[in-house]
Amino acid sequence: MAAVRREIERKYESGTGRLPDLTGVGPVAAVADRGTAALDAVHYDTADARLAAAGLTLRRRTGGTDAGWHLKIPAAPGVRDEIRAPLSDEVPPALAALLRSRVRGAALRPVLRLRSTRAVRHLLDARGTLLAELSVDTVRADRLTGTAAAADDRGGHDDRSATARWTEIEVELAEDGDPALLDLLDDRLRAAGVRRAAAPSEAARALAETAPPGHRPLPGPPAPPVTAGDHVLVRLRAQRDAVVALDPAVRRDLPDSVHRMRVAIRRLRSALRGHGRVLDRAATAPLAAELKWLAGELGLDRDHEVLAERLTAALDALPETLVTGPVRTRLRLWSASRRAGARSRVLAVLDGGRYLALLDALDALTARPPLRPAAGGDPAEVLGRALGEEHARLTAALDRALALPPGPARDLALHEARKQAKRTRYAAETAAGALGAAAGPPGAAAKALQTLLGDHQDGVLARRALRELAGQAQAARESSFTYGLLYGREEHRAAVLEAELPRLRARLRPFGTGRRPG
Known part of the structure; x- marks a missing residue:
């Protein structure tokens, strides 16, 4: 070792x-x-x-x-x-x-x-x-x-x-x-x-x-971006570099490394999917699909870890008089069974040919990008338009969710709105170099929504897990009272979060597209 x-x-x-x-x-x-x-x-x-x-x-x-x-x-x-x-x-x-x-x-x-x-x-x-x-x-x-x-x-x-x-x-x-x-x-x-x-x-x-005469030194910092294509490529290269740099940390199982790598992967995928006027989607779509696969593989362990931490914290917040039966033991065993083999699976993915081929494909894309005519255009106009379109999709997705009554259909719609909030936030990050302060408000509004909707989705998963745990407890002739109590608290928390959504919806002010902000 x-x-x-x-x-x-x-x-x-x-x-x-x-x-x-x-x-x-x-x-x-x-x-x-x-x-x-x-x-x-x-x-x-x-x-x-x-x-x-x-x-x-x-x-x-x-x-x-x-x-x-x-x-x-x-x-x-x-x-x-x-x-x-x-x-x-x-x-x-x-x-x-x-x-x-x-x-x-x-x-x-x-x-x-x-x-x-x-x-x-x-x-x-x-x-x-x-x-x-x-x-x-x-x-x-x-x-x-x-x-x-x-x-x-x-x-x-x-x-x-x-x-x-x-x-x-x-x-x-x-x-x-x-x-x-x-x-x-x-x-x-x-x-x-x-x-x-x-x-x-x-x-x-x-x-x-000791370099021989005429030897090319290590590459220096890149030239500042000028065109819309330059800005998108800066974004792609930075996130590609982040994935590669985080690989050893994930292998070493360092804290937060898997989460940070998944964020870099999502930012890459968002840049590929959200800039079809700059990059030819026929060339980028296969890469975006592979990035989705990689994020999913890395997320199996991380998502369960977050869920287990949420349930443990909720249980710890209860008075001992409300904890009936071997709840902590059952939660610990449930968590261990879900995580069994997850670590070896992540390492197998990182050592596999599919992952390494994806890294090679990202290198090839950034070295010889499939640029479209808009890549040579004004970055404020091109990237502002892309951000405006993502912002409009977020507004529509949130409105669709809010129009539904509370229940599974609304939960699913809010989860879709959360994913669109991420894409809008990442589009704002990409555009920030060209738009300056104008990219701030839509990015901040999207981030606030992403945070709240992420908490909401974690609650949806927590309620699902609590139903499963309660069923196991009942089958073992144990009390399911505590699981029901935690379920009710999660329902209340979800209602509080949903009550906040209209206020955050008001922050999604119209963002102009197709023109230079100013």
Whole structure:
């Protein structure tokens, strides 16, 4: 099983490696010399540097106290999760799986060899507790060509590979350390003439400094969008990138990762379905269908988790005198049976050929988009019209639901209105770059409706589950009183929510289409 640790660090450049005295900086009471270590790391990537482009680092390192395979995944600016696996000849399967959305069918091969002499110092507080580790690395980086990689496997070195040398300083916060300490240390280091590193990592610097003449650097930020098609493609690429970036988090079962990936998938699908004047629907419809499939597969576990949390919270809110029979035990068993196998199913989907083919298809679409004539038009006019049409559909869907009497038919119609509220909100997000503040009111109104109708739909599902649980209890000769009580509370909550709908309907003011807002 791979081990994970959170790295919060800052890197600095120093020609000499000299350090100012850091004693007395904040809580630092002492600086302890921990000696030197010789580190030897071979970094892996695809031939077209997909990992480097995503800010990912995969290396096999020997020497020091943490020899083994290391995969570093950005979590926030200056923060990375380092996932470790024991030394082996091949990339460990657990790490390879976390890279599958990036690598897909491409081979991982050695691209760099970094050999460092590391001088380590521990920054300690008055009780001797480790606050941060400071290291000064004298680095030699060799870019590995095909022959160099083979030589490296034999323990040798090919002189034809480019080489770079530098000295850098790294300050890494101890586990559970206070990030404010890094700011204090930063002030002292920079006052002493030490400057922040320009490159985000050793590997990024090594790739840049050992690049052969004429080598194309990693792609920079894209040009600002100009046409309507540009704006839609910016949206598609951002959400495609979000799906790919969230893949490792879903595999690691990190909190909220499945929900965030599903939101990105829905935004992708909405952009494909809602901009038929910009993109040829004949080309995008199959992709939209595959995105619907993927969101559904990921949602099986997530939807049940949300429902179980709702029922548990409702049960916890009841006085104990109103809880009759083994309600908590039955709810727990019911939840466990529904979730059984869900985790393995999600992983099977992410490892499957259908999902990886969908990612390839999204890449192909964004690289060679099937643009229609309106793609070259004024973005405010084209995207404003698309938003106006979604807004009109939302108004009509809500009016249809409100015209129905309370009951299953209205519940279904409100669920359809909720889905249209999502599409309207996402259309407003896509149009925001072109429309500016004009996209705000329809987007905010749609979001408010989506939130309320989402609560309403969760209540519909909760009542359905409570009927099922009550039936199981009665079959086992248990009291069903508590389930009925919870059912009644859900009915009351639904009535309160539906009473709010006319007020939110009033916020759906007409939004002009086909013209530049202004």
